[in-house]
Amino acid sequence: MKYKDYYETLGVSRDADLDQIKKAYRKLARTYHPDMSKAPDAEGRFKEVAEAYATLKDTAKRAAYDELGHPPAGAEFAPPPQWRQDFSADGSAFDDLDLADLLASLGRGQRGAASASMPRKGRDYESAVTITLTDARRGSTMNLTLADAAGERTLEVTIPPGVRQDQKLRLRGKGGKGHNGAPDGDIYLHIALAPHAVFRPDGLDLYFDLALAPWEAALGAEVEVPTLAGPVLLTVPAGTRSGQKLRLRGRGLAEGSSDIYAIIHIEVPTTLTDPERALYLELARISHFNPRKVAPKENPR
Structure with a gap:
């Protein structure tokens, strides 16, 4: 399993607070979003940024990630031995996982067995879009490409009239799938206004x-x-x-x-x-x- 330095990916220190992590993610997500960037590696960088943010914004996942120490990025490593006992039912469930899947699997083994049948709301996601002032005033419809655990999917998103810079729109039920009857997660869409020649x-x-x-x-x-x-x-x-x-x-x-x-x-x-x-x-x-x-x-x- 190769180590990924999520702090380095977001360009934040290892003691960064959640606000700093969110700010770094929003900036990078706008920079590398496939709809906004012409760079050949934009899509790959966007996925890396989203993966890093998904871990570091979650208190439990971040704590588990920090337990891994700080190997060089790309270095081969194995999870601590106690993880197999605590999180894996058969002791081998981590063998074919990468780091992102490993962190996503926390709580699915013996430690989480008591809550496995409990309803669990789907995962929330965050994304960013840049729109013109004209579209901000009259509203618009656009396609949003989202990269999540299920792969890439495209959503048609309606931007209501009268949005402003840095406003956050909540797209209810458009996030990850809920478990055991719980509702699906949401998508939080951060609005950026494109520079205008006059206003x-x-x-x-x-x-x-x-x-x-x-x-x-x-x-x-x-x-x-x-x-x-x-x-x-x-x-x-x-x-x-x-x-x-x-x-x-x-x-x-x-x-x-x-x-x-x-x-x-x-x-x-x-x-x-x-x-x-x-x-x-x-x-x-x-x-x-x-x-x-x-x-x-x-x-x-």
């Missing part, structure tokens, strides 16, 4: 930068701006300042209950025609506006 998500709200000419900001204007459902007209009030936020209600990731915010940037022309220069000079002559004048502070009472 930056913050929760269910969206932000983007809107450039205005000085006269649009000073006089007010109607400007066309993008949304995930198509362009709309935004009213810019007179006297709009750089850095100000203008809101488009109900047009965020959750339709009707989240918003889009336009962050104002006032752009100054870098070259001027003679008539434009003359107008700016006239404005400078007649205007009393001083952007560097500090408003007086109220006296504290």
Whole structure:
């Protein structure tokens, strides 16, 4: 039997806590998921990551794995002699198992005989998907490839409208098969939002930068701006300042209950025609506006 270093596979220390293990798994699962990676070894790496996580997230399996010590990865080893007595009914049940099967078999021999007929919920699995902002707003259907003890299977998954970055969806009954009448396990799907050319998500709200000419900001204007459902007209009030936020209600990731915010940037022309220069000079002559004048502070009472 060859030793597999699950800590090394996930890139965590041997004293890592469960949160660190989950974080490492999610990152690697997104990197090597066959639907997201073009690397030739992505599918194999994805299976290795899933196998390592399945062991280290389970307290009992992790403790049993740690009992094996720390041989070099790929080294031949045999399980401790007491395991044959404790977990194997005939003393030879481990001979043809690899490490993953060995750890999965814990509790199926004499130590688990008393509970063998008890109902046991199916195993839960975790996976990650990356979707566009448009699909996050309107919902989508996609195929999810899952690697588990039964091999690879493909599920059709419905992403509901209005999901956000790092949200976790629970797919009830789509995990491992239950035993002795217990329910099947679940799949927990971690949502990642793909970068967008215009919008930056913050929760269910969206932000983007809107450039205005000085006269649009000073006089007010109607400007066309993008949304995930198509362009709309935004009213810019007179006297709009750089850095100000203008809101488009109900047009965020959750339709009707989240918003889009336009962050104002006032752009100054870098070259001027003679008539434009003359107008700016006239404005400078007649205007009393001083952007560097500090408003007086109220006296504290």
